[in-house]
Amino acid sequence: MMKKIECIVKPFKLDDVKNAITELGISGMTVSEVRGFGRQKGHTELYRGAEYQVDFLPKIKIDLVVSEEQVPAIIAAVQKEACTGRIGDGKIFVSDVEQSIRIRTGENGIEAL
Amino acid sequence: MMKKIECIVKPFKLDDVKNAITELGISGMTVSEVRGFGRQKGHTELYRGAEYQVDFLPKIKIDLVVSEEQVPAIIAAVQKEACTGRIGDGKIFVSDVEQSIRIRTGENGIEAL
Amino acid sequence: MMKKIECIVKPFKLDDVKNAITELGISGMTVSEVRGFGRQKGHTELYRGAEYQVDFLPKIKIDLVVSEEQVPAIIAAVQKEACTGRIGDGKIFVSDVEQSIRIRTGENGIEAL
Amino acid sequence: MKKFFIALSTVALVALPVLALAEDAPVSEMTYILNTFSFLIMGILVMWMAAGFGMLEAGLVRSKNVATICLKNISLFGIAGVLFYLCGYNLMYAGVDGGYIGSFGLWAADDAAALAGDYSAGYSSSSDWFFQMVFCGAACSVVSGCVAERIKIWSFLVFCIVLCGIIYPIQGSWAWGGGWLSEMGFADYAGSTLVHSVGGWAALTGAIILGARKGKYGKGGRVNPMPGSNIPMATLGTFILWMGWYGFNGGSVLALGDAASVVEMGNVIANTNLAACGGMLAAMAMVQVLYKKVDVTMGLNGALAGLVSITAGPQTPSLGAAILIGGVGGVLVVLAVPFFDKLKIDDVVGALSVHLVCGIWGTMAVPFTNAETSFMTQGIGVLSIGAFVIVSSSVVWLVIKYTIGLRCSEEDEYRGLDLAEIGMEAYPDFQTVHLGGMGTAAYVPDAAPAAARVNSPVKQN
Amino acid sequence: MKKFFIALSTVALVALPVLALAEDAPVSEMTYILNTFSFLIMGILVMWMAAGFGMLEAGLVRSKNVATICLKNISLFGIAGVLFYLCGYNLMYAGVDGGYIGSFGLWAADDAAALAGDYSAGYSSSSDWFFQMVFCGAACSVVSGCVAERIKIWSFLVFCIVLCGIIYPIQGSWAWGGGWLSEMGFADYAGSTLVHSVGGWAALTGAIILGARKGKYGKGGRVNPMPGSNIPMATLGTFILWMGWYGFNGGSVLALGDAASVVEMGNVIANTNLAACGGMLAAMAMVQVLYKKVDVTMGLNGALAGLVSITAGPQTPSLGAAILIGGVGGVLVVLAVPFFDKLKIDDVVGALSVHLVCGIWGTMAVPFTNAETSFMTQGIGVLSIGAFVIVSSSVVWLVIKYTIGLRCSEEDEYRGLDLAEIGMEAYPDFQTVHLGGMGTAAYVPDAAPAAARVNSPVKQN
Amino acid sequence: MKKFFIALSTVALVALPVLALAEDAPVSEMTYILNTFSFLIMGILVMWMAAGFGMLEAGLVRSKNVATICLKNISLFGIAGVLFYLCGYNLMYAGVDGGYIGSFGLWAADDAAALAGDYSAGYSSSSDWFFQMVFCGAACSVVSGCVAERIKIWSFLVFCIVLCGIIYPIQGSWAWGGGWLSEMGFADYAGSTLVHSVGGWAALTGAIILGARKGKYGKGGRVNPMPGSNIPMATLGTFILWMGWYGFNGGSVLALGDAASVVEMGNVIANTNLAACGGMLAAMAMVQVLYKKVDVTMGLNGALAGLVSITAGPQTPSLGAAILIGGVGGVLVVLAVPFFDKLKIDDVVGALSVHLVCGIWGTMAVPFTNAETSFMTQGIGVLSIGAFVIVSSSVVWLVIKYTIGLRCSEEDEYRGLDLAEIGMEAYPDFQTVHLGGMGTAAYVPDAAPAAARVNSPVKQN
Numbered sequence A, B, C: 001m002m003k004k005i006e007c008i009v010k011p012f013k014l015d016d017v018k019n020a021i022t023e024l025g026i027s028g029m030t031v032s033e034v035r036g037f038g039r040q041k042g043h044t045e046l047y048r049g050a051e052y053q054v055d056f057l058p059k060i061k062i063d064l065v066v067s068e069e070q071v072p073a074i075i076a077a078v079q080k081e082a083c084t085g086r087i088g089d090g091k092i093f094v095s096d097v098e099q100s101i102r103i104r105t106g107e108n109g110i111e112a113l
Numbered sequence D, E, F: 001m002k003k004f005f006i007a008l009s010t011v012a013l014v015a016l017p018v019l020a021l022a023e024d025a026p027v028s029e030m031t032y033i034l035n036t037f038s039f040l041i042m043g044i045l046v047m048w049m050a051a052g053f054g055m056l057e058a059g060l061v062r063s064k065n066v067a068t069i070c071l072k073n074i075s076l077f078g079i080a081g082v083l084f085y086l087c088g089y090n091l092m093y094a095g096v097d098g099g100y101i102g103s104f105g106l107w108a109a110d111d112a113a114a115l116a117g118d119y120s121a122g123y124s125s126s127s128d129w130f131f132q133m134v135f136c137g138a139a140c141s142v143v144s145g146c147v148a149e150r151i152k153i154w155s156f157l158v159f160c161i162v163l164c165g166i167i168y169p170i171q172g173s174w175a176w177g178g179g180w181l182s183e184m185g186f187a188d189y190a191g192s193t194l195v196h197s198v199g200g201w202a203a204l205t206g207a208i209i210l211g212a213r214k215g216k217y218g219k220g221g222r223v224n225p226m227p228g229s230n231i232p233m234a235t236l237g238t239f240i241l242w243m244g245w246y247g248f249n250g251g252s253v254l255a256l257g258d259a260a261s262v263v264e265m266g267n268v269i270a271n272t273n274l275a276a277c278g279g280m281l282a283a284m285a286m287v288q289v290l291y292k293k294v295d296v297t298m299g300l301n302g303a304l305a306g307l308v309s310i311t312a313g314p315q316t317p318s319l320g321a322a323i324l325i326g327g328v329g330g331v332l333v334v335l336a337v338p339f340f341d342k343l344k345i346d347d348v349v350g351a352l353s354v355h356l357v358c359g360i361w362g363t364m365a366v367p368f369t370n371a372e373t374s375f376m377t378q379g380i381g382v383l384s385i386g387a388f389v390i391v392s393s394s395v396v397w398l399v400i401k402y403t404i405g406l407r408c409s410e411e412d413e414y415r416g417l418d419l420a421e422i423g424m425e426a427y428p429d430f431q432t433v434h435l436g437g438m439g440t441a442a443y444v445p446d447a448a449p450a451a452a453r454v455n456s457p458v459k460q461n
């Protein structure tokens, strides 16, 4: 079985998380910039005499599709690296993936990762 | 059980949707900018005497991971707020999430949300 | 049953993939820009006498929610169009979607797509 | 009274005893050359201000309206040139004779006398035309920033035609053209009133008649900021304006051919510079005190406020007085911006606060350092020109509104004028942020009538 | 014939009866000073046009090629300076004597006479060198925009070396250097032909030899727009060019030391301005009519078209005629852009339409307002210079192509020259849009031979 | 010795036999006018350099600090104006008399003599004040780029106050104010040492006392590049500086009223241009050879290096020598940038390499082409001014550090000064890239003490 792990982390943690994951032998991931809304509150900005609240904070989402048995190690690694101990460190979500294909070769399943 | 709700909405609806969701007691969400292709057709642009079709329209994707029982209320709220009645209002997709971890504390499952 | 197909492809393949998919009668998709890390290595950049490695390469992610029976045809089409035969062509991931709603009409399930 | 050059002598208007002597001397060829060259070089600097306004405004609107504001700023300068040729110059300068208006007619150069060796005209006619024309462009530029992000481009350009061709020159004839205000002794050296507040009044009526941008003012008096998209571009625009202003004020000496003029030009340029410094630093300090942060756009506006403030009388103050005059302008701008917001007059770039408010302040401040002027006369000038521009520009705005229409549709406003009217994006390669809740490209829907939206099913987004 | 200053008198070439008198008078020190100062100030304005071209082109290429075009634009100006010193100036001006070429050799200032009190040279030699040099830079700038986004940077710079050092000065000697065209009476006041169309011809041969950008022309004659990345920057570039053009044309009076020259300078600057206005407004109107939208880049190109059009003869038209001459240029540019696209000649910024087409138009339009010129002579000038530049630049392009290579690899073109040749991004902090289907950073693969792609496995993207 | 204008004659300092004659002649009104006008026009060009520095630095910092650097650059120019009025000018020029310092006191214009017909002052006092003031602004601009991205804005502005009001004028009095260095024969025509290396020394002490940006230097001597956010803006800044430099050096002739001055001005401008060309091309070639790519920012720095290098003596070299002097500057800058990185002195825009290193080089190179100077005297000037500025600026930096604080918090540095101190984003509409691993907006955490982070729980990101 394959799992998808979505990690939402603070932007400056990307490098550390990436390194930790690759050390576990994972060779691929897909990263995107997102904006997070959560317990961590945003900040106010000022423009020409009017203040306003910016609620959404920049976060990085890392998507990994991996085989089931790798999940615990990855979760542990991400948690260790991405944790600063302060609000807004982010989340890890795990869900099922049914099928994976490597476009270049047509390989299937775990081999495709 | 936890569910992931992906809402694709028109950009200017983000604020309303966010407010409606937070009123339901949901305290977190992750937002990203996407481009949508659908029944709503794009527009043509003009550049130096040549027109071209822009098929992809800006949309906002809101990802929410919530506990199963909250799903119907959230769907109702999003639908109410994001609906303008015109083509391109967007979609809501729901899927399973197996595991959630709060990075800061290591909390698990529903508590992590 | 509905499935979500996530395709990660090289940016310049978007048009071809989009066309192939629409020819299969799929009328909607959601696209986002992502950065991929994988077997395809990045490149080095130079800034004021110091070189540095850029590991993440621009990729396009195409999300499609479709009915189960369309999946094989779509996978075949995407693979055909997105394949250049060289490293970094990308992946296709398939997973379950439980529910779909069209915000505008409230339609449900396959009709919502 | 400046700007109305009395041809007998290049120095007739400079009230310095020593020059009594010079007044009778015939204008020499060298004087003629230098006066002309000053008009040309200083005029080029003033033209450059059109670019400054363009960059300032391009930096202070949201990215979806940037291409449109660029086009407006460059095309209004084109309109100013053509209209000042077609009728503007003559309406402003031909045969005003203490009256209220010049005459209609194409302008044409006439330098036969000078070419025949008689230099009493003092400068070449084209150089004068050019120098006066670029001032007309500046008045238009003031309007464009204020009414940005919601006005249709062709409607705006039609307004510019009338402003450049009719409104600006008529009021201009009153003071600089030798009309009734000039006879009365009204002093506006380089145009705090004649250029800046004229642009300001026209912008004010436009902003009121157009209404605010959708979503700018929320329920309960809430002001929703719509931050400008490119701060360095706005900064560049301010630098350009600052540079161009040396020509705006320095060239308004209207002469370079004698020592007194060039001494005056030096004083004018030094004062202009220090008024800008004073305005900027005062605005920055004020913002820091009021808001605990230094809003950079307020600093920029402060510099411009200082420049506008000194423009009515840059030749008489000491350097210290120039700092103060500019500094008051800087304070005024920080107060005026939220004031206009309170009135729900939506001024995208702060043009009213800078050009109208400080234009008035600058004009009224002249008597502090210039004994030949009076508060009364200055007030009459400010009020009469204000009244004329308010009325005439309102008429024009309303005529446009009820004929070809003034404001773009709500959908177009949301999508941005660049896509709607230009069919192009200003920054097509960049992913722009549309997260409404971030206050940036926000479209706050509580201001949008749902019915309107439902009725236009084609262009929805 | 202009630009070839006859040292006996600063006014010898101005055909005005009143000046017959002046011609015999010795040049005074004041005249010498003013002429020199005009060269310097106007030359500085022309130098500023290099920045204008840079910003215009940086705004009109896609973000992945922006750093490269910036580098090209500033380094070509460096090359122009060095080459004009090494051989350009002398090839153009030293001992041409009605012939076809000057002499080889380093240029060096010689002002001994003036320092000894003999001002008959009319101006300092360095000021003249500087003023002529900046024109040479302008011709190069025209080329860089047209061949952008696919040419290798060093190959481009090698071409610039030959253009600045050999091609430009040789043809320049024919008219401005006092060569055969000048003897014939060919009139090109500030370089519609000598600068702009020369750059245009060199760009044309370059664009043809290079071929179009991958994906620009699709199947069935489809043109795939590749929109420029930064419209306000392109607008700024146009404003800069407009400003610099006052120096380009105004400085080409080549004198400031007498009333006739300064009258002419005033007329030249006013006409230059109105031609730009006319070109811009005509192009905008034309685009609105044809496409129902106002393409801002066409408006910008229209202004430039007006400027190029007036450049061959800005001293003789009335203001009205200047508007017309510029206006025709504006119309031409709107027609020429799709025309070149039809021919599949890929001109990234519209340089051919602006500089080549309007350069020819402007040169041919001179006889309409200048009785001393003839269509025949003007035509001979256009054709002979065109032929020379086409042949010589083709040779240079081809030599480069078959030695160090001209065009970057397809992979590099796709990744962008900034990464490929500079190793840097122009906007590294910004997320740029790579959605091929949006027509922006599009790489339309039907133009790419699959084989080529498979053979270079390393640099794939 | 230049810049200290001997009022008896405009040409006293130009060592040309023919002028012996002129020295006794009284200054004519025309000469007075032209000298003044030159100060004003050239001063405007130098003011424009403030915009150039602003755009260069805005282009070379990361997007999160862009609004702040814009504000710093425009406000430092405001400070320079006010401080030069309050005390700077008099400290530099009033009664130095071979000594070490002028006198304290407000500056005020005094042109009574000229207005009474005695032109022996040579130029109007305001024009001189203006021209000297803009140079003071330039020294500040050098500092701002070097210490960017980590210094608190008000702390920086306090430093500018002292630099403009005290440090710059005192050392300036030594040479240009007629102080001891000028008596000794130290030659710095337009300020390689007095302006550029002064800014450079102040920047050096600032950069050392502030420390490097977090994450700039990794373990094992690794340098983590933090690429600038907007290359075309940096290019524009360089073009602006290049243009302004014609005024910087050309205006430093300090006269325009006689043929010798204008000949010199022509030579100065041509040399200035070619030194920039030489610097740029040398830097580009050097980078290509060393790194196999042409780093565009090094090309830009190379042009500036050439300009700084020629500034100490632009009047004496031949064009060829100017290319060489500039070219050596261009090579130096390519070597100096990694050198300072090796020392872990974090110079964000390369200000030290350009202004300090080439300022020294340019000053020491003067004797190669100017027989009236000696390496010894030049060295004494460089060292004494260097020592003075190092000591005085270190004191000021340290006082600020231990009173109001110099450096922003680590959190603020990570979030960017724009949000932290201005409460605004420079490009709010654009999605900016925060992918640490891409080396762009990188915050390399190995440099960040974990404890510090945990202690400030509020502002975390």
Ligand SMILES: Nc1ncnc2c1ncn2[C@@H]1O[C@H](COP(=O)(O)OP(=O)(O)O)[C@@H](O)[C@H]1O
Pocket (backbone or CB within 6 Å): A008, A035, A036, A037, A038, A039, A040, A041, A057, A059, A086, A087, A088, A089, A090, A091, B027, B028, B029, B030, B031, B063, B064, B065, B066, B102, B103, B104, B113
């Ligand atoms: N229920 C949720 N669904 C999706 N994303 C969430 C959810 N809750 C939080 N997030 C994401 O996680 C980020 C961090 O959450 P936050 O509540 O601020 O702090 P913490 O991670 O410490 O609980 C948010 O910015 C958001 O991107």
Ligand SMILES: Nc1ncnc2c1ncn2[C@@H]1O[C@H](COP(=O)(O)OP(=O)(O)O)[C@@H](O)[C@H]1O
Pocket (backbone or CB within 6 Å): B008, B035, B036, B037, B038, B039, B040, B041, B057, B059, B086, B087, B088, B089, B090, B091, C027, C028, C029, C030, C031, C063, C064, C065, C066, C102, C103, C104, C113
């Ligand atoms: N099958 C699909 N899979 C993923 N996203 C889709 C799908 N269909 C539509 N979408 C997304 O929903 C958006 C709106 O769909 P569209 O067909 O334009 O209108 P409507 O929501 O009214 O049906 C699209 O722009 C796209 O982002």
Ligand SMILES: Nc1ncnc2c1ncn2[C@@H]1O[C@H](COP(=O)(O)OP(=O)(O)O)[C@@H](O)[C@H]1O
Pocket (backbone or CB within 6 Å): A027, A028, A029, A030, A031, A063, A064, A065, A066, A102, A103, A104, A113, C008, C035, C036, C037, C038, C039, C040, C041, C057, C059, C086, C087, C088, C089, C090, C091
């Ligand atoms: N395990 C994975 N999980 C998520 N995305 C992946 C994974 N592996 C690869 N990818 C994505 O696919 C892209 C291509 O992968 P890569 O290993 O470079 O080449 P290939 O597709 O030829 O195997 C990557 O850039 C990344 O975006």
